[in-house]
Amino acid sequence: xxxxxxxxxxxxxxxxxxxxxxxxxxxxxxxxxxxxxxxxxxxxxxxxxxxxxxxxxxxxxxxxxxxxxxxxxxxxxxxxxxxxxxxxxxxxxxxxxxxxxxxxxxxxxxxxxxxxxxxxxxxxxxxxxxxxxxxxxxxxxxxxxxxxxxxxxxxxxxxxxxxxxxxxxxxxxxxxxxxxxxxxxxxxxxxxxxxxxxxxxxxxxxxxxxxxxxxxxxxxxxxxxxxxxxxxxxxxxxxxxxxxxxxxxxxxxxxxxxxxxxxxxxxxxxxxxxxxxxxxxxxxxxxxxxxxxxxxxxxxxxxxxxxxxxxxxxxxxxxxxxxxxxxxxxxxxxxxxxxxxxxxxxxxxxxxxxxxxxxxxxxxxxxxxxxxxxxxxxxxxxxxxxxxxxxxxxxxxxxxxxxxxxxxxxxxxxxxxxxxxxxxx
Numbered sequence: 001x002x003x004x005x006x007x008x009x010x011x012x013x014x015x016x017x018x019x020x021x022x023x024x025x026x027x028x029x030x031x032x033x034x035x036x037x038x039x040x041x042x043x044x045x046x047x048x049x050x051x052x053x054x055x056x057x058x059x060x061x062x063x064x065x066x067x068x069x070x071x072x073x074x075x076x077x078x079x080x081x082x083x084x085x086x087x088x089x090x091x092x093x094x095x096x097x098x099x100x101x102x103x104x105x106x107x108x109x110x111x112x113x114x115x116x117x118x119x120x121x122x123x124x125x126x127x128x129x130x131x132x133x134x135x136x137x138x139x140x141x142x143x144x145x146x147x148x149x150x151x152x153x154x155x156x157x158x159x160x161x162x163x164x165x166x167x168x169x170x171x172x173x174x175x176x177x178x179x180x181x182x183x184x185x186x187x188x189x190x191x192x193x194x195x196x197x198x199x200x201x202x203x204x205x206x207x208x209x210x211x212x213x214x215x216x217x218x219x220x221x222x223x224x225x226x227x228x229x230x231x232x233x234x235x236x237x238x239x240x241x242x243x244x245x246x247x248x249x250x251x252x253x254x255x256x257x258x259x260x261x262x263x264x265x266x267x268x269x270x271x272x273x274x275x276x277x278x279x280x281x282x283x284x285x286x287x288x289x290x291x292x293x294x295x296x297x298x299x300x301x302x303x304x305x306x307x308x309x310x311x312x313x314x315x316x317x318x319x320x321x322x323x324x325x326x327x328x329x330x331x332x333x334x335x336x337x338x339x340x341x342x343x344x345x346x347x348x349x350x351x352x353x354x355x356x357x358x359x360x361x362x363x364x365x366x367x368x369x370x371x372x373x374x375x376x377x378x379x380x381x382x383x384x385x386x387x388x389x390x391x392x393x394x395x396x397x398x399x400x401x402x403x404x405x406x407x408x409x410x411x412x413x414x415x416x417x418x419x420x421x422x423x424x425x
Contacts (some may be wrong), residue, residue, distance in 0.1 A: 002407060007115040011191035021060045021133065022157050022197040025206055028052060028066035029153070032108055034135055035068050047079040049072045049123055051086075052094060052137060053102040053291055061105050061135065062200070067093055069107070071123070081284045090130075104130050111138025116158060116192050124160060135159050136192065154420045158192040273391075310337040 008024030031052065051372075053065040069086055071079045090104060107127045109120060116124075116136065127134045136158040143154035164187065201209070276284065325339040409416055 007117075009117070009121075009190070010115045011193040013163075013193060019059050020159055020195055020337075021204055022195050023060070023200045024155075024157075024197050025054075025060045025062065025064045025200055025202065025207060028063050028108070028137075029155075031066045032069075036110075036139065036141070039089060047109065047123075048139075049079070049081070049107060050092075051104055051127075052091065052106040052108060052135070053097060055106040056131075056133070061133075063105060063137070064202075065093070065097060065102055065110065074122065077392055078119060078355055079123045079124050083126070086126075104134070106131070106135035106137060108137035108139060110114070110141055111136070111156065111158075113140055113142060113156075115156075121190065128160065133352075135195065142425075150222065156194045157197050158196050160192050162188045163191045292350075307337050307343070308347070310335075311339055312336045315339050386415060395423050 035050065036048060038044075049071050050066050050068045052063050053066070053067070055060040067089065069089070070082045074080045075259045094102065104127070107123065109123070112115075115285065117139065120136070124134075124136060133194075138156045138158060140156065141155040143151060148367070155290065241261055312328045314328065315322070316319045322339050322341055329336040329338040
């Protein structure tokens with residue numbers, strides 16, 4: 001059996017020897033995944049590369065931001081960064097991210113599970129010219145195409161270091177050889193070494209993740225089913241050349257007659273969600289997400305109930321063992337389900353853990369919910385009261401300004417009358 005090929009660019013040293021610690025934030029991962037998805041959808045044939053921005057304090061590196069980079073092929077056919085474009089873009093990003101000040105800490109690209117290849121070296125040399133301790137974040141597409149439950153993030157972070165290769169071994173005979181300079185025999189090569197990393201999330205990133213989660217909830221299951229039915233129904237969507245689409249029956253596509261014009265719906269078919277505010281849309285999105293979760297849970301419960309209902313009656317009554325029940329189920333040609341001790345134990349554990357989800361003291365839970373509801377309503381009333389007080393204060397200020405203006409208009413006349421009276425007497 002042949003040994004698997006060893007990546008010559010990977011270092012044999014352990015990652016713990018360097019002591020470098022990396023903290024990864026979620027925003028770069030979102031930018032990288034979005035870049036890869038858009039590139040795949042648009043049929044992009046170039047290199048998927050980008051720069052990583054963060055902070056470096058000693059042996060601690062944070063990856064907080066990222067941006068895509070423009071690349072081009074050199075004379076050898078390998079991709080390199082556009083130097084002028086990259087320098088200008090890097091200065092712009094540093095100018096934007098001043099508080100805290102972010103610097104170039106590395107770059108990212110698509111990397112195989114076996115590690116970096118010579119194709120990554122030209123760009124890496126350009127990056128380490130800006131930062132000698134730059135890291136490489138490798139995104140593994142194969143892990144995304146073939147996901148496995150419980151796998152970590154499909155990324156690996158590498159650090160690079162110049163290491164000395166062993167001198168080539170000459171014939172192993174015991175003959176004396178001419179002594180040569182050891183430094184001349186040493187060859188320094190660039191090696192990559194995997195680094196452990198941790199994930200961190202800031203307050204702004206939590207807000208962004210919340211916004212993305214709420215946006216994803218809008219793509220509900222019912223909307224997806226409705227679109228699929230529209231595509232495969234007897235009516236097909238036809239573009240009228242003005243950016244609008246209307247539903248036309250397949251029999252009338254050649255005649256150009258619209259069976260049901262969806263561009264100008266009737267008054268009774270107006271979109272009820274068109275005039276919703278942002279808060280109302282978010283509330284509807286949250287309700288839709290809960291509905292989808294309950295719908296999925298119901299389908300799983302129906303599956304468990306169906307499995308239990310189709311067990312052989314004699315097995316349920318305890319007259320047959322598991323192996324005998326399995327034989328009866330196989331002989332029934334699908335009328336009964338095959339008993340499985342493992343599945344039955346899982347169902348028993350699920351039924352036992354349901355009590356943990358349902359509180360024993362329901363009245364106490366309802367009292368707590370009522371208390372929280374009252375607190376929310378009280379805070380809302382206090383906010384309205386404060387707003388009313390501010391309105392009254394603003395009205396008082398305006399009234400004071402008007403009164404002051406009236407007083408200033410009457411004051412010159414009083415001064416003039418007083419001076420005339422002094423002059424006469």
